[in-house]
Amino acid sequence: MNKTKKLIFDASIKSFSQKGFHKSTMDEIADMAGVAKGTLYYHFKSxxxxxxxxxxxxxxxxxxxxxxxxxxxxxxxxxxxxxxxxxxxxxxxxxxxxxxxxxxxxxxxxxxxxxxxxxxxxxxxxxxxxxxxxxxxxxxxxxxxxxxxxxxxxxxxxxxxxxxxxxxxxxxxxxxxxxxxxxxxxx
The missing domain is CATH 1.10.357.10 (Tetracycline Repressor, domain 2)
Incomplete structure (x- = not known):
């Protein structure tokens, strides 16, 4: 897994764990991962x-x-x-x-x-x-x-x-x- 995907992996787990799947947003995951929203969407569509x-x-x-x-x-x-x-x-x-x-x-x-x-x-x-x-x-x-x-x-x-x-x-x-x-x- 590359560095960016690892950051997204960790951030999304943290977000889903803390807020639940439905309340987590792509913006928050990008923020937590420290990546641009465009970078997040480059790797994942949803x-x-x-x-x-x-x-x-x-x-x-x-x-x-x-x-x-x-x-x-x-x-x-x-x-x-x-x-x-x-x-x-x-x-x-x-x-x-x-x-x-x-x-x-x-x-x-x-x-x-x-x-x-x-x-x-x-x-x-x-x-x-x-x-x-x-x-x-x-x-x-x-x-x-x-x-x-x-x-x-x-x-x-x-x-x-x-x-x-x-x-x-x-x-x-x-x-x-x-x-x-x-x-x-x-x-």
Whole structure:
């Protein structure tokens, strides 16, 4: 991502997180990014375009980091542990991105459909790790697609817990979460 797009990426996340998607304006995003309005429109034709960009880039970063960390791992539980650690750390460190993403899950507008499609791709990554664990007999294989969504939900609610309780020990949160998930879906 070039420098200008990175500035717009950060500014739009901040604006969407603070004001919501509908109340944010292209003028404010340009202002926050420190770029001319024309520069903003050169890169993006609308707020919808910007939203699509930040979701695509944000989720891609998570997927890339998970793939990089897990590429040499053999144990599926360690892969799930890596998913937890990475997602929770990124959620805590980039809370505005996660707030923006989660706030736009519901609705029937194009951006909400696009967000759900991008997240579905991420859930497939999680589902793949769950399948490996099921193939090794470590978890039940009843409905891995739903389990992937539930896994994401448990991670997200653990982040909420960490924010409320100001708990930043990602390793401890991960072990607690993984223990809960494995006992809940384990054999």
């Amino acid at each position: 707020k919808e375009d910007i939203f699509k960009f930040i979701i695509d880039e944000g989720v891609k970063r998570i997927e890339d980091e998970i793939n990089e960390k897990t590429k040499n791992m053999l144990d599926p539980v360690n892969k799930l542990r890596a998913v937890c650690e990475i997602q929770m750390q990124l959620a805590i460190n980039h809370l505005e991105f996660f707030k923006t993403m989660l706030s736009q899950l519901w609705g029937d507008e194009e951006r909400q459909h696009q967000l759900r499609n991008v997240l579905s791709r991420y859930f497939k990554l999680i589902e793949g790790f769950l399948k490996e664990a099921a193939d090794d007999g470590l978890i039940a294989d009843d409905n891995l697609e739903i389990m992937a969504f539930n896994f994401f939900g448990v991670m997200t609610s653990t982040v909420v817990y960490s924010l409320i309780h100001k708990e930043k020990d990602i390793s401890q949160l991960t072990e607690t979460l993984l223990g809960f998930v494995m006992r809940g879906i384990g054999r």
